Amino acid sequence: MSFQSLDQILQALSNQLVDPKQEPLDQIITVWPDVVGEKTARFSRPVRLSNGILQVATANAVWAQQLTFARRSWLTRLNRDLDEPLRDIRLSPGLWHRDIDPPQPNPEYQLSEHPSYWGAPGPSLSSWEPVTPNSLPSSPQRAFEALLQKVAVHTHQLPLCPVCHCPTPIGELERWSVCAVCAVSDPELERE
Numbered sequence: 001m002s003f004q005s006l007d008q009i010l011q012a013l014s015n016q017l018v019d020p021k022q023e024p025l026d027q028i029i030t031v032w033p034d035v036v037g038e039k040t041a042r043f044s045r046p047v048r049l050s051n052g053i054l055q056v057a058t059a060n061a062v063w064a065q066q067l068t069f070a071r072r073s074w075l076t077r078l079n080r081d082l083d084e085p086l087r088d089i090r091l092s093p094g095l096w097h098r099d100i101d102p103p104q105p106n107p108e109y110q111l112s113e114h115p116s117y118w119g120a121p122g123p124s125l126s127s128w129e130p131v132t133p134n135s136l137p138s139s140p141q142r143a144f145e146a147l148l149q150k151v152a153v154h155t156h157q158l159p160l161c162p163v164c165h166c167p168t169p170i171g172e173l174e175r176w177s178v179c180a181v182c183a184v185s186d187p188e189l190e191r192e
Helices: 006-016 022-036 038-042 061-068 071-081 140-155 170-176 180-185
Strands: 044-050 053-058 088-092
Touching: 022 038, 022 044, 022 071, 038 044, 053 061, 061 088, 071 088, 170 180
Parallel strands: 053 088
Antiparallel strands: 044 053
């Protein structure tokens, strides 16, 4: 007789017992990649449906925040095919369980494609010296000054935002014509 873990037993039982309330969630899980896109589906997955609220696990908090903006369009697409319409979608990294494999790095999506990517000006963060007990600043004020100097070196070649005159990544200027902070604070700016 071979022993199985409790997780394996519960998984086998859940595959045999299908709750009628589970059928809409199974339907959503099936169409999820088509609704949100293949790339987004690798970093998010529906995990629970209760009282018209779909709980979606995300790989991390950044994905949860980013995907929050798209949830209304997903609701519209999902509700077209569901018997009982969803009221809302809630995203949470806390629901991303250990039992699935972490998303594999995708060469199609690189950080350098993000509009807030700083690019090459100045030394990269990874080239900063490691902190050792002898290199620690003598006071919090000196630590802050050292940080400001490093950020200044890194951002001095970046173009300035036309509104707030802060150094701005080129991708943000190309996308919104202003920095991300100004783009968010301007309600009339058309967003992609």
